[in-house]
Amino acid sequence: MLKITKRKGGKSYYVRGTIAGRRLLESTQCERRSDAEIYRQRREAEILAEHTLGRRASLTFAEAALTYIEAGGEARFLRPILEHFGPDFLLKDIGNAEAQAAAEAIYHDAKPDTKNRQVITPISAVVTMAADEGRTHYRRFKRFKGGGARRTRWLTPEEAEGLLRGAEPRLRPILGVLLGGGARTGEALQIGAEFFYPATGEIYLAHTKNGDPRMIRLPGRAVDMLVGADLAEDGALFRTPKGAPYAIRENGGGQIKGAFDRARDAAGLGPDVTPHVLRHTWATWYYAATRDFGGLVDLGGWKRADVANIYRKLAPGDLADRLLAHGWDFRDLGRVRSSEARQAREAAARAEGAEALAACEKDETQRAALRLVKG
Known part of the structure; x- marks a missing residue:
């Protein structure tokens, strides 16, 4: 039978002894003897049941x-x-x-x-x-x-434009990853700055829902949203308004709910539009633009094709053309970038050069004035 003991200087009681031919020494994690006695009785009953019944x-x-x-x-x-x-x-x-x-x-x-x-x-x-x-x-x-019909809501390109227009600057690049890369919200919020590759439009998702890391590839429109944003250069790519990484909750999201709801309301969209609807939207857009179901499964990170099939919705035949009209080109992901970001960088470089030239001219003017004064 089992006995209760306590090691010298220890706080927790142990049970030790032999029962049903089994030697046992384990902590009860109990500091009160009465609790340890209950533990002892339960362990004896468990071991005897295992021995007798299997x-x-x-x-x-x-x-x-x-x-x-x-x-x-x-x-x-x-x-x-x-x-x-x-x-x-x-x-x-x-x-x-x-x-x-x-x-x-x-x-x-x-x-x-x-x-x-x-x-x-x-x-x-x-x-x-x-x-x-x-x-x-x-x-x-x-x-x-009786679960009813599956979720069918997805955003048209025009609805997405309204959502982006209504979004706060810190939210817009996150929406770019959701719409352009199909990442889940929790996956996007855990992206490390070192895993965003602007030259190729790729993002490595190290933390995913199913535990399998994957690479997503963004269309140029989405890349531009990230390149043109004030994002962190190390640590978490996306930050809260206070500059801290988003807290990742095991039992749910909600980290961007307030900002998302404001953008949704500004766009005149209903409460049925949630961040997860953007994953359905991406799947519908990607397939409409490429007709590449294998790519959809791989980029979306689904282990089963039938699950991916749920996410792509029936869409009108002109969806691919409308996507292109709004700058969403899914045909050559990870390589093609739109010209907007490049033009913005070139303009910034020209402005920086002009400022430097003006500063030099001012310095030269000052030196000339000083020479005249000294003369």
């Missing part, structure tokens, strides 16, 4: 979820599920009824799509990984029906 029968959902997270699984929606099931709910006891009951309890008023995405999918992922490791049996979870 590991499969005693594995809890919490244990399986921890293994899943430590292996790099998506932890975003697991907290409320863990709180719902508690520490002792066995993984083998979670079936369709339990999963759907959890979804109803946690997101009672949510849409079916939300319940599927935030409860059914995470539970299925935890169970599948445990089954892959031989720790439970495989099972399929039914999804809630």
